[in-house]
Amino acid sequence: xxxxxxxxxxxxxxxxxxxxxxxxxxxxxxxxxxxxxxxxxxxxxxxxxxxxxxxxxxxxxxxxxxxxxxxxxxxxxxxxxxxxxxxxxxxxxxxxxxxxxxxxxxxxxxxxxxxxxxxxxxxxxxxxxxxxxxxxxxxxxxxxxxxxxxxxxxxxxxxxxxxxxxxxxxxxxxxxxxxxxxxxxxxxxxxxxxxxxxxxxxxxxxxxxxxxxxxxxxxxxxxxxxxxxxxxxxxxxxxxxxxxxxxxxxxxxxxxxxxxxxxxxxxxxxxxxxxxxxxxxxxxxxxxxxxxxxx
Amino acid sequence: xxxxxxxxxxxxxxxxxxxxxxxxxxxxxxxxxxxxxxxxxxxxxxxxxxxxxxxxxxxxxxxxxxxxxxxxxxxxxxxxxxxxxxxxxxxxxxxxxxxxxxxxxxxxxxxxxxxxxxxxxxxxxxxxxxxxxxxxxxxxxxxxxxxxxxxxxxxxxxxxxxxxxxxxxxxxxxxxxxxxxxxxxxxxxxxxxxxxxxxxxxxxxxxxxxxxxxxxxxxxxxxxxxxxxxxxxxxxxxxxxxxxxxxxxxxxxxxxxxxxxxxxxxxxxxxxxxxxxxxxxxxxxxxxxxxxxxxxxxxxxxxxxxxxxxxxxxxxxxxxxxxxxxxxxxxxxxxxxxxxxxxxxxxxxxxxxxxxxxxxxxxxxxxxxxxxxxxxxxxxxxxxxxxxxxxxxxxxxxxxxxxxxxxxxxxxxxxxxxxxxxxxxxxxxxxxxxxxxxxxxxxxxxxxxxxxxxxxxxxxxxxxxxxxxxxxxxxxxxxxxxxxxxxxxxxxxxxxxxxxxxxxxxxxxxxxxxxxxxxxxxxxxxxxxxxxxxxxxxxxxx
Numbered sequence: 001x002x003x004x005x006x007x008x009x010x011x012x013x014x015x016x017x018x019x020x021x022x023x024x025x026x027x028x029x030x031x032x033x034x035x036x037x038x039x040x041x042x043x044x045x046x047x048x049x050x051x052x053x054x055x056x057x058x059x060x061x062x063x064x065x066x067x068x069x070x071x072x073x074x075x076x077x078x079x080x081x082x083x084x085x086x087x088x089x090x091x092x093x094x095x096x097x098x099x100x101x102x103x104x105x106x107x108x109x110x111x112x113x114x115x116x117x118x119x120x121x122x123x124x125x126x127x128x129x130x131x132x133x134x135x136x137x138x139x140x141x142x143x144x145x146x147x148x149x150x151x152x153x154x155x156x157x158x159x160x161x162x163x164x165x166x167x168x169x170x171x172x173x174x175x176x177x178x179x180x181x182x183x184x185x186x187x188x189x190x191x192x193x194x195x196x197x198x199x200x201x202x203x204x205x206x207x208x209x210x211x212x213x214x215x216x217x218x219x220x221x222x223x224x225x226x227x228x229x230x231x232x233x234x235x236x237x238x239x240x241x242x243x244x245x246x247x248x249x250x251x252x253x254x255x256x257x258x259x260x261x262x263x264x265x266x267x268x269x270x271x272x273x274x275x276x277x278x279x280x281x282x283x284x285x286x287x288x289x290x291x292x293x294x295x
Numbered sequence: 296x297x298x299x300x301x302x303x304x305x306x307x308x309x310x311x312x313x314x315x316x317x318x319x320x321x322x323x324x325x326x327x328x329x330x331x332x333x334x335x336x337x338x339x340x341x342x343x344x345x346x347x348x349x350x351x352x353x354x355x356x357x358x359x360x361x362x363x364x365x366x367x368x369x370x371x372x373x374x375x376x377x378x379x380x381x382x383x384x385x386x387x388x389x390x391x392x393x394x395x396x397x398x399x400x401x402x403x404x405x406x407x408x409x410x411x412x413x414x415x416x417x418x419x420x421x422x423x424x425x426x427x428x429x430x431x432x433x434x435x436x437x438x439x440x441x442x443x444x445x446x447x448x449x450x451x452x453x454x455x456x457x458x459x460x461x462x463x464x465x466x467x468x469x470x471x472x473x474x475x476x477x478x479x480x481x482x483x484x485x486x487x488x489x490x491x492x493x494x495x496x497x498x499x500x501x502x503x504x505x506x507x508x509x510x511x512x513x514x515x516x517x518x519x520x521x522x523x524x525x526x527x528x529x530x531x532x533x534x535x536x537x538x539x540x541x542x543x544x545x546x547x548x549x550x551x552x553x554x555x556x557x558x559x560x561x562x563x564x565x566x567x568x569x570x571x572x573x574x575x576x577x578x579x580x581x582x583x584x585x586x587x588x589x590x591x592x593x594x595x596x597x598x599x600x601x602x603x604x605x606x607x608x609x610x611x612x613x614x615x616x617x618x619x620x621x622x623x624x625x626x627x628x629x630x631x632x633x634x635x636x637x638x639x640x641x642x643x644x645x646x647x648x649x650x651x652x653x654x655x656x657x658x659x660x661x662x663x664x665x666x667x668x669x670x671x672x673x674x675x676x677x678x679x680x681x682x683x684x685x686x687x688x689x690x691x692x693x694x695x696x697x698x699x700x701x702x703x704x705x706x707x708x709x710x711x712x713x714x715x716x717x718x719x720x721x722x723x724x725x726x727x728x729x730x731x732x733x734x735x736x737x738x739x740x741x742x743x744x745x746x747x748x749x750x751x752x753x754x755x756x757x758x759x760x761x762x763x764x765x766x767x768x769x770x771x772x773x774x775x776x777x778x779x780x781x782x783x784x785x786x787x788x789x790x791x792x793x794x795x796x797x798x799x800x801x802x803x804x805x806x807x808x809x810x811x812x813x814x815x816x817x818x819x820x821x822x823x824x825x826x827x828x829x830x831x832x833x834x835x836x837x
Contacts, residue, residue, distance in 0.1 A: 029722070030716070030719050031718070031722055035721070038721075039372075041451040042448060042455075042755060043754070043755070045450065045451030048448070048449030052502070077505065080364040080365075081364045081510065082507075083510075091525055144556055144560070147561075150564075153557070154550075237557070240551070240552060240557075242526025242527050246553065247526075253716060254718065255718055
């Protein structure tokens, strides 16, 4: 598939996600005007607010207007404070991105050496079991335990690092399982068998296996992003990181449709961008794909 | 292999130890039994005066649980907004004592009622020399502008119904405001004591709901908004333009910490100085924690109470006897123990206990399961299956629902608990699409219950669909009675009638512990806020 076509498919995917998200958000129960006015608002006030928020027209017309604005990179204005959704998201993006990157580095920093060690010794069932048990660690409780142990609070590298460590239960077992499986497969492959036949040391065999599986491992990185974005809300509250997770939580509570939709679009765009980047980088990692692309 | 096993075991043990520490209240390292924080019990007359000597300056870091969307109380309805803004950033025309309810001067130095009947007027004389934080003078036109905004039915201000009796609003000069009162207006002064005055010169023609002003409001109070770091903190600093005695503190940092348990850890670490509400179990631990010696725990009862609301439109809940029987199945002592660790006061009606409107002769709900079961057996139609609409995330309501479910089951009634977020609960209540729910209501010092119980408020706040001609008549008379004693007598009659008809089962007013770090004094916690303008650093404190 050409790069242009891949990019086109990515944009089309984003459009489909945006349209589905629009219907899900708009048709979900809960009235934004009612949520904004609380217990005291009269029906007149709710009606006036619905008018002001543009909740009157047909859903298809509103979808058209929203998509047209989206094409201009305009995500609309928050129902709650009237601020531009784009500004709100850009303001909250850095802590969450930092958290995601740190969590990925930590997960890979832990998973890769363990998986390599496992590959060198030809498997370890008990280790596999122990890693799967990490899933069972409750993230919010782990976050509170770290805070009790003195982890920093508020926007800082220390708090980001502690929060990233708390996300490990969400991604470490998955990353480890993927890496271990990829290495197992590669070590059973032709390249590894040939190397073993010529008497290459085990470390070299594993190194080659890792190189063979590089593309697959990179793909694993790109698919971790949605899990990290959704997991962010669990730790951002405890460590005082003003990121996208908390913004999403608040937007959901007050039915702030433009912010909810903006977050879905940005989350989807980030995930698609990562996948696309891996896709486009694939020929650099695997010469066979490069040749195939030329052909 | 042995190394891997050891590492895995150590990792798991570490997590288990961490979680164990947290389950004991996240006390952190070094918790020991001993003399800790001092409990200051605040009675109906308020908290005891702080006799310590104040020192000028200092920064107070206050825990804020929910970051408001904006700081305009006309459109931002969260309690935190009022707590941050009222008489701290923005001034009100009058001031109400949070304990006695007495109305005193604030921006208005004095006021007088003149005329009779439909031609009465209420004239306010405004203080001279009051300026907004941007230096612009505050005058009667600003007050008139604010009142007109608050009366706009499209804005949805909480104070609107209290301002309905006001006719024409005029400002003959910048120090005089005249309100025409074609009819009685018993709740007007109280409403004016909780209505922040907005600057006309900045907001004329501006939609408050989307105004950037609400992120950096310009008021005339003792503090001005210096910074707002979204999701992190709001910083107030002493306003040099304030007309009254300057606030003792240089700055107040309102630190947003969503998780109450995390906030308590930060407080213990000395990263917060004031916590308005402690997590479960923290107060008892603080009293024993020697690291918190010199800290104060202000134990007070805000004007908020829990109640069970029955949908009187459901045929099986229409009869007062059936609702009363169901109410007697609420195990109040157990609810107080489970949800509030024994720190809550039973409440028998929708008025502030200890005020003249509250009839002390009416006993709170008694837990009488046998009598309730007998009464339910005679009910026609008999409730067999009910759904309890619970606000997700409200631990107390969820605990209540669980207790009620157990007792109703023994009485042959199946209670299904449906958890929804508050906004959806509200939607369902407005449509009367529920059987039973439990909510918490914060009362005004003098509570006008017209909206909650009058039949004409069905579709608005009278979510239970309660309609009774006797109660309607009483509520109407309260709204047209200016004489306070006569009004309070009517309030007590409403209290009795509601006790008899049982549209709600009134439950408890929980106590709250507010923690203040050693080195600070002057906190006066109440439902109206913390009185930050009076908080001071104690002289000689580090």
